[in-house]
Amino acid sequence: MRRTPPRRPTIKDIARRAGVSESAVSFALNGRPGVSEATRERVRRVAEQLGWQPSTAARALSGEGAATVGLVLARPARTLGVESFFLRLVSGVQETLAARRFGLLFQVVEDLDAECAVYRRWWAERRVDGLLVVDPRAEDPRPGLLDGLGLPAVVIGAPAVTAPPGAAISTVWADDTGAMASVISHLHTLGHRRITHIAGLPELAHTRRRMACLRAEAARRGLPDARSVTTDYSDAQGAEATRRALAGPRPPTAIVYDNDVMAVAGLAVAAERGLSVPGDLSVVAWDDSVLCRNTHPALTALTRDTAAFGRRAAEHLLALLDGAPPRRTQDPTPTLLHRASTAPPPCEA
């Protein structure tokens, strides 16, 4: 039983053991010129032997950055539906960051104002070198704020942001337009003409893109009854929106839900009203998940590699931190996984 924890080794320890100065150690370990290959190798070995790792605090203090990026999730308490997407995204983000020994500082807050406050605090505390911004919205204050603070960022989910031209802000986004088009194509081909889109939060950029695409596709294909309604992503609002849609004068024969939770809730509403899925009503879920596979019937869903999406986002951020110019990148179009919840509409429709 060792009561005193081991002291963390510093470059001073390495210097002593290797018989050189601390500066030489620093040069050697950082690949800087100024030491012979032999010395460099010796220092490396000693460092390894001692299990040395640079103190991020000391590094940060001497101007090297904190080797940490931040991610804030503004979650208005009720909106829990997007959970599984985020954990997969974060999991991908980590993979890339860990390879470069970057840490991820993670925080959940109530709303956008709190999120901005966290950014300011992290900046003042010098905690992070850059940020991953999720859930971009129209008139988003965050890109401007972060640019003002000089913090590089990658905005996940929107092609364009409201930030000055020179800002160190990259964007990555999913091809919501293409995805929505593929869904409408699938449903239209099956024979559906009355399609309702039960969307997520109206202020989010991707919600708007999906709604815009639905309108465009409906116009192009001559589907006057296609419409979108927005919700807060919760099962409760998803169910409520479903009830209203089905109770309307010209009820839809197909519903597209913006997340898995609402789709599942919608399925329950259909059952409660005695509608068979897919016989009377077809259902599509946006973003596949373990839920979609296990409902009865299993849900036709848009699927994509969310972890890979996260990896790419992190790569873009690391590139920015390395001084690369900002980029704008579209993710591959999600593919529609045909399961048992979509079929031709009932005959009388």
Add this chain to the structure above:
Amino acid sequence: MRRTPPRRPTIKDIARRAGVSESAVSFALNGRPGVSEATRERVRRVAEQLGWQPSTAARALSGEGAATVGLVLARPARTLGVESFFLRLVSGVQETLAARRFGLLFQVVEDLDAECAVYRRWWAERRVDGLLVVDPRAEDPRPGLLDGLGLPAVVIGAPAVTAPPGAAISTVWADDTGAMASVISHLHTLGHRRITHIAGLPELAHTRRRMACLRAEAARRGLPDARSVTTDYSDAQGAEATRRALAGPRPPTAIVYDNDVMAVAGLAVAAERGLSVPGDLSVVAWDDSVLCRNTHPALTALTRDTAAFGRRAAEHLLALLDGAPPRRTQDPTPTLLHRASTAPPPCEA
């Protein structure tokens, strides 16, 4: 358009503006004696005016700790079912940490070895002051490792850990035994005598507690056919275990699932075999979630305040960091939420 980002204010800036030395500023802002009330107040005002926040790097370097705690999630890729529990837990953890301006460093890794490696690295890099350890298991190497490194920790999910007596390690855990007892009581009262428990990973401590309690209760009540089978928490293994249980010689009339995902998968298996729930088979899910509310029938589930659980865990860790002695705390017993998936067994049973 401002091209040069604002410089972060330091205590030097405050000192200049307030007309005192840097040390006086430090004393004033940290509540240390050595400055008059008047000066202290003036310094505070200037600091506020400048939007000053202490640099965590500098603080960490001068021995104050990094104001950061870590949480590593070892997720063997397939095991995604526990997601919603973790996000709620983390969300609670944050609430407590944010109030004390602590950050949460979060990482997802593949397995236990990788998790231990992360602990070592964080320690060497001086990134964290303490850790939250989840998914404790029998013969868990982590408490010993962390004690050896001198890192305080709170183990979430087990009453006891294998660590030296003096270790700065607290534990908080849910009352799995009481919860399982309430489930068995409910089912037994309804008339069930053949109960199967489809559990999670066998190496986890709470899985063992649940299994042990099932055995004890079954013995006490004289239910020879009660048994547990372990899985990896995935919907696939949950479904598979359900199929095997139902195909056996004396199939259960009630199944208890260790998470919501497997319960939902089990529901699908019952449907596929033409069994009505709860007419032919009763189903109970451990941990309520949005899934349980939206299946058909809605699932009877054990429910608890996971965010509060996270808050308490974080409080215990902060207490340890403040030098308080380690504590062992049991969470309130989860309550069984009676929904539509449990009923008396069929008559011929």
Add this chain to the structure above:
DNA sequence: TCAACACACTAAAGCGCATTAGTTGTTGGC
């Protein structure tokens, strides 16, 4: 043969803060 110069390395400063050891100026006690 001596200056010019590259090379391998060391010394020293600085990042922002906490802290310890001074340095004043003011009271209090006798």
Add this chain to the structure above:
DNA sequence: GCCAACAACTAATGCGCTTTAGTGTGTTGA
């Protein structure tokens, strides 16, 4: 009226690292 005690403050040091400015040695060129 003199020294001790104290309050209010400043100067200096160190945390671990990076980086700039040296310092000494050996090699080269004219």
